[in-house]
Each structure stands twice: as structure tokens, then as C-alpha cells.
Amino acid sequence: MKKLRSQEWFGRKDRDGFLYRSWMKNQGYPADLFDGRPVIGICNTFSELTPCNSHFREIADWVKRGVWEAGGFPLEFPVMSLGETILRPTAMMFRNLASMDVEECIRGYPMDGVVLLMGCDKTTPSLLMGAASCGLPTIGVSGGPMLSGKFQGHDLGSGTGLWQMSEKVRSGQMNEQEFFEAESCMHRSKGHCMTMGTASTMACMVEALGMSLPGNAAIPAVDARRYTLAQLSGRRIVQMVRDDLGIGRILTREAFFNAIRANAAIGGSTNAVIHLIALAGRIGVPLALDDMDRIGSHLPCLVDLQPSGTHLMEDFFYAGGLPVVLRELGEAGVLDRGALTVNGQSIWTNVAEAPCWNREVIRKFADPFKPNAGIAVLRGNLAPDGAIIKPSAASAHLLRHRGRAVVFSSIEDFRERINHESLDIDETCVMVLQNCGPRGYPGMAEVGNMPLPPKMLRKGVTDMVRVSDARMSGTAYGTVVLHASPEAAAGGPLAFARTGDIISLDVPNRSLRLEVDDATLAARKAQWSPPPLPKRGYKRLYVQHVLQADKGADMDFLAGRSGAAVDRDTH
Numbered sequence: 001m002k003k004l005r006s007q008e009w010f011g012r013k014d015r016d017g018f019l020y021r022s023w024m025k026n027q028g029y030p031a032d033l034f035d036g037r038p039v040i041g042i043c044n045t046f047s048e049l050t051p052c053n054s055h056f057r058e059i060a061d062w063v064k065r066g067v068w069e070a071g072g073f074p075l076e077f078p079v080m081s082l083g084e085t086i087l088r089p090t091a092m093m094f095r096n097l098a099s100m101d102v103e104e105c106i107r108g109y110p111m112d113g114v115v116l117l118m119g120c121d122k123t124t125p126s127l128l129m130g131a132a133s134c135g136l137p138t139i140g141v142s143g144g145p146m147l148s149g150k151f152q153g154h155d156l157g158s159g160t161g162l163w164q165m166s167e168k169v170r171s172g173q174m175n176e177q178e179f180f181e182a183e184s185c186m187h188r189s190k191g192h193c194m195t196m197g198t199a200s201t202m203a204c205m206v207e208a209l210g211m212s213l214p215g216n217a218a219i220p221a222v223d224a225r226r227y228t229l230a231q232l233s234g235r236r237i238v239q240m241v242r243d244d245l246g247i248g249r250i251l252t253r254e255a256f257f258n259a260i261r262a263n264a265a266i267g268g269s270t271n272a273v274i275h276l277i278a279l280a281g282r283i284g285v286p287l288a289l290d291d292m293d294r295i296g297s298h299l300p301c302l303v304d305l306q307p308s309g310t311h312l313m314e315d316f317f318y319a320g321g322l323p324v325v326l327r328e329l330g331e332a333g334v335l336d337r338g339a340l341t342v343n344g345q346s347i348w349t350n351v352a353e354a355p356c357w358n359r360e361v362i363r364k365f366a367d368p369f370k371p372n373a374g375i376a377v378l379r380g381n382l383a384p385d386g387a388i389i390k391p392s393a394a395s396a397h398l399l400r401h402r403g404r405a406v407v408f409s410s411i412e413d414f415r416e417r418i419n420h421e422s423l424d425i426d427e428t429c430v431m432v433l434q435n436c437g438p439r440g441y442p443g444m445a446e447v448g449n450m451p452l453p454p455k456m457l458r459k460g461v462t463d464m465v466r467v468s469d470a471r472m473s474g475t476a477y478g479t480v481v482l483h484a485s486p487e488a489a490a491g492g493p494l495a496f497a498r499t500g501d502i503i504s505l506d507v508p509n510r511s512l513r514l515e516v517d518d519a520t521l522a523a524r525k526a527q528w529s530p531p532p533l534p535k536r537g538y539k540r541l542y543v544q545h546v547l548q549a550d551k552g553a554d555m556d557f558l559a560g561r562s563g564a565a566v567d568r569d570t571h
């Protein structure tokens with residue numbers, strides 16, 4: 001085994017070696033731990049303000065067991081934790097900041113390999129992105145989904161159930177007392193959202209990319225097997241260091257293609273698009289927005305899970321989890337079978353024999369839950385650089401639609417006007433939301449799935465076409481066109497849509513058009529001026545440097561990787 005990088009700190013026989021070891025010994029570590037064994041960083045996103053990750057200290061303890069058993073030296077370190085439900089203005093604004101924290105910690109501290117503890121939505125991409133820019137051997141351990149929500153004798157899914165119930169309250173079908181009773185019933189165990197929202201989707205992406213041991217995505221957070229997997233991951237990362245199996249050998253173009261296919265097959269979140277592109281940008285794999293459509297859109301959704309279907313992650317786990325889905329893809333000839341995974345085996349070796357225990361939850365490729373379920377990329381004069389839609393979560397009758405635009409210039413404008421009975425809107429209209437993209441919000445909040453006007457809900461309307469430069473929660477659903485690029489705040493054409501314009505959406509032909517002539521659009525553009533820059537701090541840095549959604553909304557200066565070398569000593 002080659003000399004490990006941790007020895008550049010701990011292996012020195014000089015004043016600085018004393019410095020590096022002696023202060024560490026204040027924690028009680030004996031001298032032989034600094035003898036050249038693999039030092040494993042455990043990158044922990046534990047926080048009581050990130051409820052989805054609140055059990056991560058326990059998971060870290062199980063990872064440590066595995067590292068000790070395999071002869072490594074585990075050292076846990078905290079990084080910025082992004083609590084999706086609580087952090088304002090939106091956790092997405094801090095994904096890139098957290099990734100910088102992760103990257104600089106991995107590079108700056110003496111570790112030879114790293115275990116990423118990830119759960120809530122943005123904690124997964126931020127850790128993967130930071131680790132990718134360093135290149136060390138890396139293994140992912142997800143925190144696992146919560147147990148299924150249960151309310152009034154039925155399953156109640158994270159997010160999805162909330163969107164459904166709040167529409168019922170707004171239309172008068174549910175009273176407020178029942179609504180608030182559901183609060184304690186939806187989230188009743190530790191873990192992340194148990195629908196196929198962004199957290200579960202990203203956990204599946206980790207597994208499909210080959211970045212975790214098989215089965216990682218679906219084991220419930222409170223199932224003992226979650227701790228077993230953590231322990232085995234601890235053992236495995238030590239061997240990965242010995243084998244010099246860096247993250248760059250796992251995150252190949254083939255691995256990303258497998259992830260895109262898996263995202264279609266699980267009916268995964270639209271957020272995966274933006275995170276996969278950003279991650280590919282860090283590792284140096286060319287991946288374009290159109291690859292999402294080309295590789296995934298024709299594939300079926302095999303998994304009947306909310307928000308596209310009815311079941312929840314617990315059911316998915318009992319049915320066999322992601323290995324079954326990957327096996328179906330492999331047998332259908334749409335998996336890059338040779339892609340290497342962190343256990344040193346190909347992805348196909350890992351899943352070829354995966355048994356399915358419930359065909360209601362995971363369907364066969366030949367008898368899918370929904371056809372053509374991957375992300376579709378739309379283009380046209382309303383989104384020259386692309387916009388996306390998740391057809392599996394949309395209404396079939398709206399996938400081709402032409403309607404009058406009702407434009408909201410900001411989320412505040414939307415909230416101010418949407419409940420007014422006088423709002424001139426009907427079910428044929430197209431709701432448009434501007435200035436909610438990466439720069440505009442800032443942080444590209446999950447507000448693209450605008451709630452419908454109450455008068456439409458009372459009429460029994462359950463879906464309308466919505467268009468924005470925002471994102472949408474992975475737990476949401478509807479005929480919702482998202483990520484329009486360039487965004488309105490960057491002078492994209494979305495900024496020039498006006499109430500009364502006609503918008504045509506044609507998903508089968510991948511088109512999104514504003515039926516307004518070029519001269520009129522140019523005249524509107526001449527009247528436009530960009531929003532002022534935030535005055536100071538991270539928000540200013542973010543707005544100045546964030547890339548557009550079609551490029552993954554990373555910072556322009558973060559694309560690429562710099563490896564793990566640091567050319568200067570501390571003293």
C-alpha cells in the first residue's frame with residue numbers, strides 16, 4: 001500500500017509531527033493509532049435543526065465500529081447541515097456553501113478516505129459535490145427514510161400528504177382541526193421524507209451511482225439493518241483506501257447514465273436533474289440537460305410510490321428496494337452493467353439476483369407502473385436553455401395544452417392574489433411565476449408547484465399547467481414546468497411574459513412557447529432591468545456566481561476538482 005496522505009501529518013518525526021499528534025491525544029487516542037493505518041473521516045450532517053438527520057450521531061457510531069474492526073482510525077467531523085423544511089430562504093441557496101465546507105474539510109484535514117452521512121434533501125448533493133472535488137476514496141451512507149405516516153387508518157406521505165390536505169382545507173373538504181391532528185401522524189420516526197421525494201430520490205441516486213453498498217437507499221432509518229449497513233460501510237471504506245479506490249473511479253459517465261435511468265424507473269424527483277448535473281461538473285464528467293431526456297425520458301416508472309403513485313419507502317424496502325429496480329433495468333438492457341461500485345463489484349454483480357417480494361410496489365419492466373416516465377426537457381422561446389417537466393407526476397390531458405397566461409411577478413405577488421375571488425383565472429389558464437430561479441429568489445426555492453386558486457378547487461379542478469424558473473419539492477405533483485432557463489432575474493424570456501399572453505405547452509414535442517412576436521418581446525426586454533445585487537455576505541457571492549439551472553446551479557468557480565493535496569503546512 002502506498003504511503004497514506006494522513007502520514008503527511010501523523011507520520012512526521014519533527015516539531016510539526018508532535019503538534020499534529022499531541023493535540024489529538026488530548027482525546028485519549030493511543031500512540032499506535034498514528035502508525036500509518038487508514039484515517040477515515042466521517043462527514044456528519046447531524047443537526048437538531050435538520051430533523052431528517054437527527055439520528056446521525058448513532059449512525060456515525062456504527063460506522064466507527066466498522067472502521068475500527070477493519071484496522072482504520074475513524075474521526076468524525078461536522079459540516080454545515082441543511083434542514084430542508086426550516087432553513088430560510090431555502091436550503092438550496094446553501095447547497096454550494098455546504099459543499100465548500102465539505103471539500104475544504106476533506107482536503108485540509110488528515111484523512112485517507114471519507115464516509116458521507118447524508119439524508120435530508122440537500123445534504124446528499126452537497127456532500128457528494130464536496131467529496132468529488134477532492135477525489136479521495138468515498139462511500140455514502142444514507143440516513144434512511146422515516147416509517148410510513150399513518151392517519152385516520154391510511155398511509156400519509158411526507159410532503160405529498162401535506163399538499164393534498166392543504167388543498168382540501170382550502171376547498172372546504174377538510175377542517176383545520178383534522179389538518180393539525182395530522183401533524184403528529186405524518187412524521188412519527190427518525191429519518192428523511194418517506195415518499196419518493198428528493199431525499200429518497202437522492203439516496204437512490206447514491207446507490208445507482210455505485211456510491212453506496214447495495215440496498216442503502218430504502219432501509220428505514222429505524223430498522224436495525226440501517227446500522228448494519230453503516231457498520232459494513234465503515235469496514236469497506238478502510239479497504240477502499242488500501243485499494244486506492246477513489247471516487248473518480250466510481251463517478252464515471254456510465255454511472256451517471258445509470259442514475260438517470262434509475263431516476264426514471266423510480267419516478268424520482270426533478271431535483272435530481274440539477275444535483276446530478278452539478279455533481280458531474282465537479283468530477284469532470286460531461287453531462288448536459290438534454291442527456292436527462294435522451295437517456296431517461298423513454299423509460300418507464302416501475303415503482304408505485306408517492307408522489308407519482310400510492311406506496312411509501314417502507315413498502316419499497318420490503319419489496320426489495322432499489323436493487324430490484326436496477327435488476328429490471330439490467331435485464332431490459334438499459335443499465336451499464338459494468339459500472340464499478342464502492343464494494344469493488346460491478347453494479348450488475350450486485351443486483352443480478354435481487355429478489356422482488358411485492359410486484360404491486362415494484363413492477364416488471366415489461367408491465368410498468370407508468371410508461372415514458374423520465375424527465376422531459378422542453379425548449380422554445382420561453383426557455384431557450386431548457387425547462388423540465390416530470391410527466392409521471394403530471395395530468396395526461398394537460399401535456400398538450402394552450403392557454404392564457406396569468407403571471408405572478410414574485411412569490412409575494414402570487415400569495416397576495418391567488419386567493420382573491422376576483423382573480424381572472426380559469427382551469428384553462430397557465431399560471432406563470434417569475435423571479436424564483438437561482439438568482440431571483442435567491443436559491444431557486446421549491447415554489448414552482450403553485451397551489452391552485454380556491455375557486456378552481458371548489459369546482460373540482462385538481463391540476464393546471466404551471467410554468468416557472470423555480471424548483472418543486474420532490475414530494476409534489478402536477479403539470480408543473482420548472483427550471484426555465486435562463487431565469488427571469490437573469491433576463492430570460494420568462495421575465496417578459498405578461499398576463500393575457502398565450503402559452504403553448506407540447507410535452508410530446510418538447511416545446512414550450514410564448515405566442516408573442518419577437519418585436520413585442522424585444523420591446524418588453526428594453527423596459528427590463530435586473531434586480532439589485534444583495535448588499536453583502538454569502539447571498540451576494542451566491543447571486544454573483546451561481547450558474548443557471550440547466551448547468552446545475554453550482555457556482556461558476558466551483559466547477560471541477562482540485563484533488564486532495566495541500567501544498568502548505570499549518571505552521
Ligand code: FES
Pocket residue numbers: 052083084085119120121158192193197199
Ligand atoms: Fe428532510 Fe424531506 S424535509 S428529507
